Amino acid sequence: MSFFKKKSSLSSTSNDGGQLCEDIEKNIRMLEEHFCHTEDLMKKELQFHNRKCVIIYLDSLVKKELLQASIIEPILEGKMSEIEKTVHAAEIKKTSIISEAGKNLLDRSCVILLEKDPQAYVASVGGIEERAIQEPNNERSIKSSHDGFIESFSSNLQLLRKRLKSPQLKVKYFTIGNFSNTKVGMLYLENLANKELVEEVERRLSSIEIDQLYSTGELEEVIEDHPFSPFPQILATERPDRAVSYITEGKITIIVDGNPRVLVVPITFFAFYQAPDDYNSRWLVGSFFRLIRVFSFIIAISLPAIYIAIVSFHSEVLPIGILYSIRVSLEYVPFPPLAEAIAMQIILELLKEASIRLPSPIAQTIGIVGGLVIGTAVVDAHIVSNMMIVVIGFTAIASFVAPINEMGTSARLLGFPTMLAASLFGFFGIVFVLMLIFMHLSKLDSFGTPYFSPLAPFKKEDVKDSLIRLPLWKLNTRPTDAKPEYANQQGRIRAWKKK
Template sequence: MSFFKQNSSLLSRSNDLSNDIEENIKKIQEYFCHTEDLMQKELLFSNHKCVILYLEPLVNKELLQSSIIEPTLEAKESEIEKTVRAAEVKRTSEVTESGKNLLDGFCLILLEDDPQAYLASVGGIEGRAIQEATNERSVKSSYDGFVEGFSPNLQLLRVRIKSPQLKVKYFTIGNISNTKVGMVYLENLANRELIDEVERRLTSIEMDQLYSAGELEELIEDHPFSPFPQILATERPDRVVSYITEGKIAIIVDGNPRVLVVPITFFSFFQTPDDYNSRWIVGSFFRLIRIVSFIIAISLPAIYIAIVSFHSEVLPIGILYSIRTSLEFVPFPPLVEALTMLVILELLKEASVRLPSPIAQTIGIVGGLVIGTAVVDAHIVSNMMIVVIGFTAISSFVAPINEMGTSARLLGFPTMLAATCFGFFGIVFVLMIIFMHLSKLDSFGSPYFSPFAPFKKEDLKDSFIRLPHWKLNTRPTDARPVFTKQQGRTRGWKKK
């Protein structure tokens, strides 16, 4: 930190531009440590020496030629601001501001005997085209997703919310990276205390570099040691828009295809845009399936361990005989079986993620079949354990947001340990601790387990189930929006 303070103090002594164009060029070059991608082009403008400086990787050279260089050579005006054809032209007399704008894709125009520098926007970095979100696929919703560029992501929100109340607030985080971060919300709807709290947390961050939304998420969340995610990170613009219109705040990090949403509740991680594009009965059914799958992912291996170790009398004699037969030649206790298979599952998952797609599919299918058959034939695990772990894995992958599925698999380990020691009593105790923890959690001052803790009857209609659209005439209150009543959800016709 002392290096940056010392460097900034040295810059402050010579931060102002002067009438000497050569001296100004030298200051800009020193600001960028004489980097070789800082390009310099000399021209004549109204019989005066003119120098254009730009960072080669950050500008569109065709745009630079057509909007800056050619108009300058064919100048009919005596003022540079009236000559260039850039979308944005501004002036400055500071070296620091000039350098920051060069990093944003501007070019710097210096004139002889002029203490002012002119900045023209010529940025045009080609990024990834907008395409479907790969991690949150949809059946009936839109097929566009966020990309790495800040402007395209903001554009995806603007085209969906065409309201003058949609407000964007910019922040710069990182002494080295100078990462652009945007806070997006509806001015007339978002709670002022929530806006101030998010702004306070963002401005209080001190670090050298910020490269991912995951880093920012960890820096601003309320309970970093909780296994549950308290900030929703999504690649879907339709999802972010729905939360913004509920009074929540979206945070865009430049260079990241995931947008953060705060505050958030536990049930939001099991909701998808498809729930609202299907009939309410269908949407509610699948939402309930997702929530039940979360409980299964946490407790199913533990229930199997408890039954085998302590409570075999709860099973019919036919099923019990089948389980006892499969366990006859297995030398390990059920806990070791479960841990072995869960570790193998995680290894296969990680290998599938890291490898190229064609190879990953082969590894996933062949590896699962071969290893599953081999461990059973070798009497390392039983047939029933393979079924239990397979069902558990599928249940953990049902959650639309990957972080919640990972949390369920992690919570399965202490549940299995408790089941090994105390049977069903241990499972009930761990589940009780988990739900107590959920009831205590909060996200930016909003209760995480709302609408159950605290209980809010009005919010139940869009939590673990979804009522028809014409019943959803109020917004959820977890974000404390200014207006809870919303319009446009009434049926204007009546049956005759």
């Protein structure tokens, strides 16, 4: 297996050391060999001041109208004697290395070769159709902006710079993947981001050795600290306003070309339950909904387990009326509560996956009709009880409250061991599993930042924008989880108020 991997890596870097020469035909042959004689590598021969000129480009990556208007027509007119002053490209540079010329061809540029010239002129003529900027479906908001990242690296960078008009916003580029040559960008504020954090993120990105990288999910998997933890340790978002807010806290944003989600590091647990609408509503309203979201995490993990523990061990905690109703609904159910709960959780996940994969009109039918039909049918068939349907419904709603989908999925997965412990030990099993979960949360870290901060370790100054949100004029300092170079972020913004 290692032999084949080594062989593929060597084949991907062949001809990397080739140098251009004054023989234009030889240069063309070397470029064709570099691209394995692919048929979409196009050549166009012209004359430039009585010298042979060849334009080479990849047919699938350039915009023909732009190539004709900015490269071919100016060369045919030949008003200037130098090729750099003749073409009308926004960017033109020279290279004498075959691999560098090939890399630029893959980056939506064209290569201009001249007779008796050992240099290649690279001009940008890319123009792939892009998806329109629109609000992301999985991070909708009511009062915030309604634009989102798309698959274009330059458009995503533009969305960030449009909001953060600061010369301190710094971008570092990386190329990851021997075959995919994926462009990755690391963004941060030079005078604010912690230098050790910047060096650590740069070290992890630079050390990646992989043949292909196509998504932020793959990148997240290879740079996160604890890959076996059920909790996401890197936040992935499609909202530019969210990404900018984290950059101004001293965090680092990572953009992967061809993917609409950007990564934010380091991150804490409570960031997954914060929404942009929290800051566009009055602070009491924002704090109320944020507390509901955090409380929904406990509900999603423990509510089915609590039902199982009550039915199996602790029925005395319920009022007699509710207990009688539950006992009646369980009278003809042949399965134990644990089997009921697991079966309904699996059915819930199946319905969710079916709704995601199917086209929108059919997905709505599956979600509504499927849920009603299956829920009614399993109760009438005495497979599960009425109360179990109610419990699983509340659990599903609680898990969907999380603004970031990954955290809601983690909560539903953690519900399975909690249910198992409840079926064996009752309330004691639930408490024990919850203790393990919170111990794990307290032990986790993301790029050196405690994951459960500001509760573990407790930081009084950061609580004001974690579980709750205090008024904006009280948020004078930045969160300290990313260890920014300076903490103050605003002056006395209510200076208009008389003392």
